[in-house]
């Protein structure tokens with residue numbers, strides 16, 4: 001049975017007697033196994049890995065030197081001590097043995113004491129070596145499981161060792177990395193000077209401790225990862241610097257999170273809304289400047305660590321507890337108006353929103369006191385406006401019903417009396433009453449119309465043909481045209497679609513009526529339409545006296561009539577003001593220019609095409 005605590009010695013000799021002899025010498029302290037030729041010896045060595053091999057040199061087949069060379073050439077067996085046991089003692093043979101990497105020599109006949117001494121000391125060395133290897137393997141294991149990347153660089157900056165984590169980060173295999181220059185191969189060009197500085201300082205700075213520093217590496221995928229490095233020199237037993245040990249942590253992710261966080265914090269700091277975060281107990285852990293300012297505090301420090309309740313009166317706290325928190329617990333957010341309490345105890349209106357975080361609540365506060373004031377002013381103004389609109393409607397109603405009716409009655413009876421009257425003087429007076437009442441009715445109707453036009457809500461627009469509207473309007477003027485012998489020349493094609501409200505016919509009626517009123521008898525009035533691209537321009541040209549330049553604007557104002565015409569021609573001075581308002585409601589313009597024909601005016605209006 002194999003005793004695990006006894007080292008195993010393999011004795012190789014083609015002479016069984018020799019094996020027996022060595023066995024006899026050693027069996028007390030060692031487990032002895034044997035082989036009778038070179039091939040058998042190699043078989044056993046590779047299979048059983050003995051602790052030491054005593055090897056005869058002169059054997060048939062492959063000799064001892066060759067067996068020794070084989071043993072020494074494999075990683076697994078290279079550290080097994082091999083003692084060449086030989087009858088030869090020539091210098092040449094020893095040299096041959098050294099070449100084959102034998103560890104020691106014994107000359108036949110073997111001396112028992114010498115044999116035991118050699119074997120023991122070689123085994124002790126092997127034992128030490130084994131322990132060393134074990135430690136090295138363990139160290140390598142530590143390096144490999146380490147969460148940081150470890151690199152050993154020689155003095156010229158070439159990588160002589162890299163751990164698993166390092167390979168993971170760089171994305172290369174060990175063969176691709178070892179022997180390459182860290183700076184040239186794995187550090188981006190822009191950071192090489194920096195990294196070289198740290199490398200050189202580590203080489204020379206054998207005492208002082210180095211700081212952590214950041215430097216990116218370039219991976220096989222050509223991606224840059226940010227690494228936080230620490231480097232220190234590797235010093236041998238004679239105090240010589242052998243190279244530099246770099247340890248580095250991949251902080252790319254952390255960096256990104258940090259950057260994001262910084263960005264968010266900056267945004268929160270810059271916000272004009274008050275932002276605060278409180279923990280699960282309702283204690284502020286973060287407060288931005290605006291938040292402390294809104295509540296009248298000198299800075300965030302005055303609020304951090306305080307409970308939210310310091311910022312509200314008891315009645316509001318009650319509202320929080322009874323109304324808001326149950327809602328918030330359900331929906332994880334809440335938004336509404338509250339009354340905040342400033343440091344000096346005064347109250348202010350605020351818009352508050354709460355959002356749940358994993359471990360607390362984020363609150364956003366906006367001071368809406370000013371908005372509240374504006375709101376109440378607006379409300380007052382709106383109700384005033386409503387009242388004034390109601391007044392205007394009332395006024396319009398009074399105009400249309402209460403004034404127009406009696407005026408109509410007066411006109412009716414005046415007409416009757418005029419018919420019956422034979423006395424010329426009285427007839428003249430009645431005619432004066434009649435024309436003035438007509439003017440009064442005209443004015444009341446126009447004023448009521450104008451008042452209605454102030455209110456544009458509910459005005460509907462649709463596509464209509466300008467030409468047919470103008471033709472319909474023109475028809476109404478037939479009697480006046482005939483009585484004054486005026487020819488209305490409508491120079492229109494077939495269709496001019498425009499975006500219109502039926503009110504528009506009032507514009508054309510006014511322009512044509514004015515052209516008749518203020519133009520000479522026995523003349524021609526022309527109506528035509530010009531294409532301005534997006535708009536139609538309707539033009540009514542007469543050959544009257546025209547409008548002086550200084551009046552071209554003001555005739556569109558309310559109640560503006562030109563002095564010399566006041567007496568001769570009936571009118572309210574509202575017609576063009578109404579026309580202007582109607583055109584503006586259509587998004588168009590109205591104006592007047594001198595008639596290029598030499599005499600008279602051209603009144604024009606534009607409307608949008610459909």
Ligand code: ADP
Nearest residue numbers: 514515518555561562565571572573574575576
């Ligand atoms: P009304 O004709 O009722 O006086 P309008 O507002 O229609 O009021 O016109 C304002 C004034 O512009 C008129 O009183 C008149 O003096 C002048 N006007 C309007 N149209 C013409 C025209 N075709 N030729 C000359 N004067 C005009």
